[in-house]
Amino acid sequence: MNGLARFGAIGRALSNRNFCIYTAGNIPLVIGVWVQRVAVGWLTWQLTESGAWLGLMGAADLFPIVVCSPIAGLVADRYDRLAIAKVVQVVAAFQAVVLTVLYFAGLVTVEILFFLTIIAGTEQAFYQPVRQAMTPNLVRNEDLAAAIAVNSVAWHSARFIGPAIAGIILVVSEPGYAFAFNAIAFSTFLIALWNIRITPEPPAARSPGGALGDLMDGYRYAFSHPVIGPLYVILGTGAMFGRPVVELLPGFAAAVFGRGPDGLAWLTSAMGLGAVLGGIWLGNRGRISGLATLAVMALCGTAAFLLIFTYTAMFEIAVLCMTGIGFMYVVTGTTIQTMVQTVVEPQLRGRVLALYGMIWIGGASVGAVVMGTMSEWFGLRAPVAGGAVMVIAVWIWAMGVRRRVAALVDDHVPDR
Numbered sequence: 385m386n387g388l389a390r391f392g393a394i395g396r397a398l399s400n401r402n403f404c405i406y407t408a409g410n411i412p413l414v415i416g417v418w419v420q421r422v423a424v425g426w427l428t429w430q431l432t433e434s435g436a437w438l439g440l441m442g443a444a445d446l447f448p449i450v451v452c453s454p455i456a457g458l459v460a461d462r463y464d465r466l467a468i469a470k471v472v473q474v475v476a477a478f479q480a481v482v483l484t485v486l487y488f489a490g491l492v493t494v495e496i497l498f499f500l501t502i503i504a505g506t507e508q509a510f511y512q513p514v515r516q517a518m519t520p521n522l523v524r525n526e527d528l529a530a531a532i533a534v535n536s537v538a539w540h541s542a543r544f545i546g547p548a549i550a551g552i553i554l555v556v557s558e559p560g561y562a563f564a565f566n567a568i569a570f571s572t573f574l575i576a577l578w579n580i581r582i583t584p585e586p587p588a589a590r591s592p593g594g595a596l597g598d599l600m601d602g603y604r605y606a607f608s609h610p611v612i613g614p615l616y617v618i619l620g621t622g623a624m625f626g627r628p629v630v631e632l633l634p635g636f637a638a639a640v641f642g643r644g645p646d647g648l649a650w651l652t653s654a655m656g657l658g659a660v661l662g663g664i665w666l667g668n669r670g671r672i673s674g675l676a677t678l679a680v681m682a683l684c685g686t687a688a689f690l691l692i693f694t695y696t697a698m699f700e701i702a703v704l705c706m707t708g709i710g711f712m713y714v715v716t717g718t719t720i721q722t723m724v725q726t727v728v729e730p731q732l733r734g735r736v737l738a739l740y741g742m743i744w745i746g747g748a749s750v751g752a753v754v755m756g757t758m759s760e761w762f763g764l765r766a767p768v769a770g771g772a773v774m775v776i777a778v779w780i781w782a783m784g785v786r787r788r789v790a791a792l793v794d795d796h797v798p799d800r
Contacts, residue, residue, distance in 0.1 A: 394667040397530035403522040409576025416569025418546020423562035431494045444501040450746045452509035457738025465518045476507040477570035487560035513738035521582045533667030540659040602735030621778040622716045623747030625771035626686045631752040641699045658710025675719040676790035680782045682715040690772035694765040
């Protein structure tokens, strides 16, 4: 594995034995997750032909992250994270196997599918803070930024590859084979987890106030921290006022640009491409120093691309804007997570990163509901443009705290 170090920062990250094994198992895992998500949506439509059920299935997949993240973060701080990852992924693999067996037995109903999707969403909710908190244990300190970027590239690449594989499976066969694909993908990740060897961190000291007191300690620490607090304001701004444009893309494709499903595919794929490019660029950059400036400038870039997107009448420019938005979205999320991972106290890492997931996903969900509702009265362009204005306002504030945050982060950079 030492030969990988010749291939830049990403190669150096993968030269870490544990991270290389983890990544080899994680890539098929995230592809399988997207294959199953697409197949679940298609099967839901086949069973019900109901848009309401599609919405409920989406909520069953994502809402557990908002609800369960606080508990998951606390668990990640109290117990061995690798052991938790193994347990969670065994449950997830069992869910995929059960879904596959029930489908081929002809026993799947929409209610059963909904229940199993809740289990999958809950599994993801518990795994997210564990996965993020475990990353520093898989690499050397100087490779942390590249490792987080590699994880981002893997996830966003799977957003391309997974739906493509699911589409092929659904065209030539039936959803059950997509569920079987996901079950096999889980097995590869389980093999990887059982071959990782890391030293568990000591568990966090418990608050006299019990579990609730531990949660409040984590939240107080995050929001009062001179680095993490401002970074989470930037993170929430990007999530709530920038990210919701994705949920409105079907309307933009049809009502604004006069395109059909092909237009939606172009806009969605363009954002995914930008996200992958952003992750690769950050991974090859491989440095922690300067990330605060990148996070703040990505906020400004998001606002600029959103404003151009809302005012252009040219579809080609809109596609380029979505590529830029995807790039800035990943730069914002990845740089902030890297800086948080750099400065956070190890015993609080799980709770703080669970809060990261709540802000990143929950903020986007709230923003999508608000902008979608506003679009009923003001059209599609105005809410997105208003979101861009809010992003600019927070960017102006962020410029004022950037130097202080950057200096504090640089103090934690090893071997300066």
